[in-house]
Amino acid sequence: MTRDAGLGRINRREWLTAAGALAGASAVGYTSLSRGDEGTPEGPFKLGLQSYSLRGLVKDGKPDLALALEATKELGVHYWEAFPAHVPLEGPSRGGGPVKAAMDAAKVTLAGYGVVPLGLDAAANRQFFEFAKRMGIEYLSADPDPKAMDGIDRLIEAYGIGVGIHNHGPGHRYSSIESIKKVIDGHHPKMGCCIDTGHFLRSKIDPVDAAMAFAGRTYGVHLKDVKNAETFTILGKGDLRLVDLLKVLAKEKYHYCLAIEYEENPDKPMDDLKACLATARHAIAEVAKA
Numbered sequence: 600m601t602r603d604a605g606l607g608r609i610n611r612r613e614w615l616t617a618a619g620a621l622a623g624a625s626a627v628g629y630t631s632l633s634r635g636d637e638g639t640p641e642g643p644f645k646l647g648l649q650s651y652s653l654r655g656l657v658k659d660g661k662p663d664l665a666l667a668l669e670a671t672k673e674l675g676v677h678y679w680e681a682f683p684a685h686v687p688l689e690g691p692s693r694g695g696g697p698v699k700a701a702m703d704a705a706k707v708t709l710a711g712y713g714v715v716p717l718g719l720d721a722a723a724n725r726q727f728f729e730f731a732k733r734m735g736i737e738y739l740s741a742d743p744d745p746k747a748m749d750g751i752d753r754l755i756e757a758y759g760i761g762v763g764i765h766n767h768g769p770g771h772r773y774s775s776i777e778s779i780k781k782v783i784d785g786h787h788p789k790m791g792c793c794i795d796t797g798h799f800l801r802s803k804i805d806p807v808d809a810a811m812a813f814a815g816r817t818y819g820v821h822l823k824d825v826k827n828a829e830t831f832t833i834l835g836k837g838d839l840r841l842v843d844l845l846k847v848l849a850k851e852k853y854h855y856c857l858a859i860e861y862e863e864n865p866d867k868p869m870d871d872l873k874a875c876l877a878t879a880r881h882a883i884a885e886v887a888k889a
Contacts, residue, residue: 641883643849645710647678649821649858650685652872655865664698668705674872680711680740680819680858688730699734710856711819713740713793714765721750728758738818738855740765740793742773745782752787761855763793763818766809768801775802776812783816791816796839797823797831797860807840810847817853821860822879831862833871835878845886 648671656666662684671679679702686698686709702709712731717724717739724747731739738761743751755762764783766773773779783790792813796806798821810817824837835841848857859875861868 649860793819
């Protein structure tokens with residue numbers, strides 16, 4: 600499927616509804632047009648990064664929080680879904696203070712966290728939710744054991760933290776829309792999907808279809824592009840129908856992190872990330888003026 604394929608799947612009425620949702624956002628208290636550091640409208644979205652994109656910025660052989668935050672400031676974004684290697688569950692982040700101070704100084708909000716395992720150990724699962732509550736995190740992106748769903752329901756209810764099941768590529772237990780819908784059926788409404796657009800494309804699934812399928816139950820979006828279901832590439836150079844995706848997310852009033860995740864070139868990611876962000880901002884502006 601080429602990037603332009605299937606544009607007719609969203610009809611004119613749906614496009615107008617999504618545009619109206621953007622135009623009327625201020626009036627309904629959703630959000631007004633925000634602006635990034637480059638003066639580009641970012642619409643109703645918390646455009647940010649999955650900090651995994653910056654995993655190659657290392658100190659003493661490990662991903663370094665300070666270097667990643669410095670890079671984030673250079674990129675002009677203010678939201679993270681944090682890769683656990685940047686903000687470990689244990690260590691300085693356990694009490695919240697030093698890590699939160701560093702993120703506040705960089706003007707970065709920790710909106711999401713993951714991908715985390717949620718298994719049959721209830722105490723281990725609770726640690727993730729306690730950590731999220733302490734750090735002000737809105738959602739966890741997760742790979743849960745299907746047998747653990749009832750216990751996860753109880754934690755969601757107790758802590759008010761959303762959980763987005765992260766789809767992965769072909770062969771993974773959560774590679775399709777149907778596999779995720781099956782496991783969340785009958786469970787807490789704050790249990791949904793963290794939509795990884797690249798992995799859906801690898802599974803030959805249109806991420807626009809996923810956004811419609813999980814409307815109201817999308818907790819996290821990993822925004823990346825893939826060409827021909829095989830090759831990760833800079834946003835806009837693969838098969839992702841980005842404007843269509845943003846229209847659907849705007850229509851459902853998606854308000855969690857819209858996280859650029861770029862997996863290639865980890866040692867020198869900045870130029871590619873700047874290109875991805877420019878594409879995302881251009882697409883958001885297209886949606887805003889539609």
